[in-house]
Amino acid sequence: MKKIITIFSVMFLFACGSNSVPDWKDRGFTQLENYKTHFLSGKEDTVEPHFIKARREIASSNDLNLLAVAYLTKYALHTASLEHFDAADFARLQRLEPNPSNMAYCHFLKGNFRATDATALPARYMGVLKAALDRDATLAAREIAAIDDPLSRLIACGVWTRYLPEDVRILQIAISTASEQGWRRPLWAYLAKLQSYHNERGEQAKATMVKERLELLKK
Amino acid sequence: MPVSRDFKVGLFIVCTAAILFLSLAYLAVGKGFFENVHTFTLSSKSGDGFTEGMPVVFSGFNIGKVHALELNEKGVVLIKIKIPQRHIQWIKSDSEFILYRPLIGSARIVVNSENLASPTLDENMIPEVMLINDINDAIARIEPVLERIIQIAENVEQLTRVLSDPKGDFNRTLANAEKITANLAGKKSLLEMAVSDEASVKSVHEALKKMQDITVRLDDLLKKTDEQLYHQEGTLPQVNAILKDLLGKLQRLDKTIDNINQISTDTSEGMKDFRFLRSDIDDVVNAIDGVVKKIDGIVGSKKDLEFKVP
Numbered sequence: 001m002k003k004i005i006t007i008f009s010v011m012f013l014f015a016c017g018s019n020s021v022p023d024w025k026d027r028g029f030t031q032l033e034n035y036k037t038h039f040l041s042g043k044e045d046t047v048e049p050h051f052i053k054a055r056r057e058i059a060s061s062n063d064l065n066l067l068a069v070a071y072l073t074k075y076a077l078h079t080a081s082l083e084h085f086d087a088a089d090f091a092r093l094q095r096l097e098p099n100p101s102n103m104a105y106c107h108f109l110k111g112n113f114r115a116t117d118a119t120a121l122p123a124r125y126m127g128v129l130k131a132a133l134d135r136d137a138t139l140a141a142r143e144i145a146a147i148d149d150p151l152s153r154l155i156a157c158g159v160w161t162r163y164l165p166e167d168v169r170i171l172q173i174a175i176s177t178a179s180e181q182g183w184r185r186p187l188w189a190y191l192a193k194l195q196s197y198h199n200e201r202g203e204q205a206k207a208t209m210v211k212e213r214l215e216l217l218k219k
Numbered sequence: 220m221p222v223s224r225d226f227k228v229g230l231f232i233v234c235t236a237a238i239l240f241l242s243l244a245y246l247a248v249g250k251g252f253f254e255n256v257h258t259f260t261l262s263s264k265s266g267d268g269f270t271e272g273m274p275v276v277f278s279g280f281n282i283g284k285v286h287a288l289e290l291n292e293k294g295v296v297l298i299k300i301k302i303p304q305r306h307i308q309w310i311k312s313d314s315e316f317i318l319y320r321p322l323i324g325s326a327r328i329v330v331n332s333e334n335l336a337s338p339t340l341d342e343n344m345i346p347e348v349m350l351i352n353d354i355n356d357a358i359a360r361i362e363p364v365l366e367r368i369i370q371i372a373e374n375v376e377q378l379t380r381v382l383s384d385p386k387g388d389f390n391r392t393l394a395n396a397e398k399i400t401a402n403l404a405g406k407k408s409l410l411e412m413a414v415s416d417e418a419s420v421k422s423v424h425e426a427l428k429k430m431q432d433i434t435v436r437l438d439d440l441l442k443k444t445d446e447q448l449y450h451q452e453g454t455l456p457q458v459n460a461i462l463k464d465l466l467g468k469l470q471r472l473d474k475t476i477d478n479i480n481q482i483s484t485d486t487s488e489g490m491k492d493f494r495f496l497r498s499d500i501d502d503v504v505n506a507i508d509g510v511v512k513k514i515d516g517i518v519g520s521k522k523d524l525e526f527k528v529p
Binding site for chain 1: 524
């Protein structure tokens with residue numbers, strides 16, 4: 001009985017302490033998380049409203065830096081799914097309120113490796129950036145595999161695959177990461193990439209297998 | 220004391236001489252003989268119109284005259300004018316000198332001094348004389364009028380020549396008119412007069428008869444058409460029937476349109492409800508949000524709400 005009372009009182013204390021998050025932040029964070037989930041799981045119809053809501057909530061805080069993070073998140077998701085993105089909105093924010101780490105991240109996503117400031121980039125991408133500068137695919141595969149966060153791993157794969165010569169190991173890492181998480185949108189993109197990779201090398205049997213698998217998954 | 224005759228004669232001569240001298244002196248002073256006279260030099264490209272002794276006029280008053288005319292080595296005519304001391308104040312450095320040659324009256328040099336405060340003209344300066352020539356202007360204006368008068372006279376001459384020519388157009392026209400009137404006087408009918416041929420008159424008569432036949436036939440045709448159109452089973456009654464039918468259908472369509480109107484009003488009213496419904500849904504979502512927050516607060520499973528790039 002004594003134990004139960006102690007546990008409840010501790011819980012009460014925690015409850016008191018953690019109730020200071022502003023509403024906009026709570027809602028903005030949730031919407032951005034929902035946006036990520038819907039984007040990666042390929043629910044294309046419901047994706048954009050989440051981003052618009054997240055953007056609206058964050059904008060109400062007048063914090064351009066947070067807004068830039070929201071846009072960069074969007075670009076990162078596109079990169080992870082091997083899609084093109086237009087960074088005009090971020091460029092406008094950056095002009096108004098320059099932020100070196102955001103700029104470094106954007107350069108990285110756009111494949112401007114020489115312009116990327118390694119010290120301002122999140123530490124998990126440092127190894128990949130080095131490998132990209134050296135164009136060392138083996139090192140890159142090793143560095144990418146070492147990234148803990150699955151989304152960051154997929155983003156690193158996307159950056160390499162979009163701007164540097166494709167590597168089958170990196171494609172496999174991306175496919176297995178997307179499959180594990182059930183992220184349909186990047187999964188299909190990487191399978192399609194793998195198919196074209198095999199086609200380019202004249203490995204028709206492998207290419208056909210990948211193609212059939214993709215068709216079955218999409219059915 | 221008796222005065223000698225000699226003395227009287229001497230006195231008379233002396234008085235006469237004194238009076239003569241005084242009157243001469245008075246005349247000379249009045250004419251400005253002792254007055255200081257200034258000579259100014261003017262220039263002109265042509266000496267035409269200038270004469271020695273020509274008056275120099277300021278505001279209609281003679282203030283001097285032309286003393287001499289010279290031609291310098293550049294072919295420019297130099298006009299020297301003499302102005303007495305008392306009139307020197309009208310001749311200014313910015314004065315204009317104009318040779319004015321009126322249509323009637325003698326030529327003169329007119330001085331225009333706009334600014335009487337400016338300094339007096341230096342005698343070494345040579346201003347140019349401008350020309351105002353009334354005669355030439357008048358001639359220039361009259362010339363085109365004269366030309367027109369000459370043209371008119373020529374035209375009149377031509378007209379009279381044409382009219383008076385026995386083989387000319389006018390006389391021929393007159394002859395033709397005469398012929399026509401004679402011809403008209405000899406014909407039987409107005410038509411014959413116009414056509415001047417009996418055979419054609421006949422053919423015109425025939426044509427008129429045929430025309431009569433055609434109008435009779437046309438009458439028949441119109442009767443038939445009337446029947447076709449206005450008969451009980453003619454075209455117009457049928458058209459009427461169709462129109463009546465159409466009217467009935469349109470009246471029914473009116474009802475349909477009314478119904479549609481009703482539906483749209485109902486829908487718009489329903490849409491008002493939608494707004495309430497929407498706000499209700501928002502309220503519910505907010506309430507659930509609140510509940511989730513509270514649960515989060517109680518459970519303490521709140522995530523770290525830091526915005527980071529993935």
